[in-house]
Amino acid sequence: ExxxxxxxxxxxxxxxxxxxxxxxxxxxxxxxxxxWVRQAPGKGLEWVSNIHSNIRTIxxxxxxxxxxxxxxxxxxxxxxxxxxxxxDEDTAVYYCVREWFGxxxxxxxxxxxxxx
Amino acid sequence: DIVLxxxxxxxPVTLGQPAYISCTSSQSLVHSDGNTYLSWxxxxxxxxxxxxxxxxxxxxxGVPDRFSGSxxxxxxxxxxxxxxxxxxxxxxxxxxxxxxxxxxxxxxxxIK
Numbered sequence: 001e002x003x004x005x006x007x008x009x010x011x012x013x014x015x016x017x018x019x020x021x022x023x024x025x026x027x028x029x030x031x032x033x034x035x036w037v038r039q040a041p042g043k044g045l046e047w048v049s050n051i052h053s054n055i056r057t058i059x060x061x062x063x064x065x066x067x068x069x070x071x072x073x074x075x076x077x078x079x080x081x082x083x084x085x086x087x088d089e090d091t092a093v094y095y096c097v098r099e100w101f102g103x104x105x106x107x108x109x110x111x112x113x114x115x116x
Numbered sequence: 117d118i119v120l121x122x123x124x125x126x127x128p129v130t131l132g133q134p135a136y137i138s139c140t141s142s143q144s145l146v147h148s149d150g151n152t153y154l155s156w157x158x159x160x161x162x163x164x165x166x167x168x169x170x171x172x173x174x175x176x177x178g179v180p181d182r183f184s185g186s187x188x189x190x191x192x193x194x195x196x197x198x199x200x201x202x203x204x205x206x207x208x209x210x211x212x213x214x215x216x217x218x219x220x221x222x223x224x225x226x227i228k
């Protein structure tokens with residue numbers, strides 16, 4: 001069974017940093033592209049970032065480019081999102097999402113709150 | 117960026133009746149590999165999103181056959197043939213044909 005478990009969310013002040021993790025199991029992690037998608041409270045879904053299985057190919061939403069860094073450790077079956085210079089508008093539930101040619105599996109999400 | 121526009125934004129439906137949600141894309145979603153990467157997601161209250169349909173019309177594992185998808189190019193439809201109480205929630209279309217991936221605004225399905 002595919003399992004994606006996010007962690008690392010919490011309360012952080014504007015301008016601060018946070019690192020999210022996603023522990024994957026139940027599938028060959030190194031073979032899959034992975035994404036982070038977020039959802040602000042009461043709002044819709046926003047794609048944040050994608051990292052290919054080859055690790056080298058990475059994409060970001062314009063809203064986070066230059067502030068967030070996606071990475072993965074295939075030996076640890078883990079996906080990460082380093083978030084710097086956080087803003088109020090980054091407050092959201094962050095989901096780890098596995099991708100395979102249009103098929104997406106979603107984790108339960110971790111809440112990030114940016115507030116002073 | 118590709119903009120996905122859903123209609124209606126709210127859909128009150130009688131139990132056992134069909135429901136239809138449309139999704140219109142600002143440009144063709146046909147990928148260079150010939151596939152069209154248009155998906156439908158369901159988000160029940162307090163739950164993460166769940167994939168229902170991928171590549172226009174393919175039902176994901178475990179999805180009941182009352183859910184079906186259709187369309188081509190820029191116009192797509194999700195049909196629920198007979199709405200059940202557990203179908204209440206918000207439905208999103210999503211494109212992963214090109215980056216940045218984008219979502220529709222969401223359609224709230226309610227029971228009349």
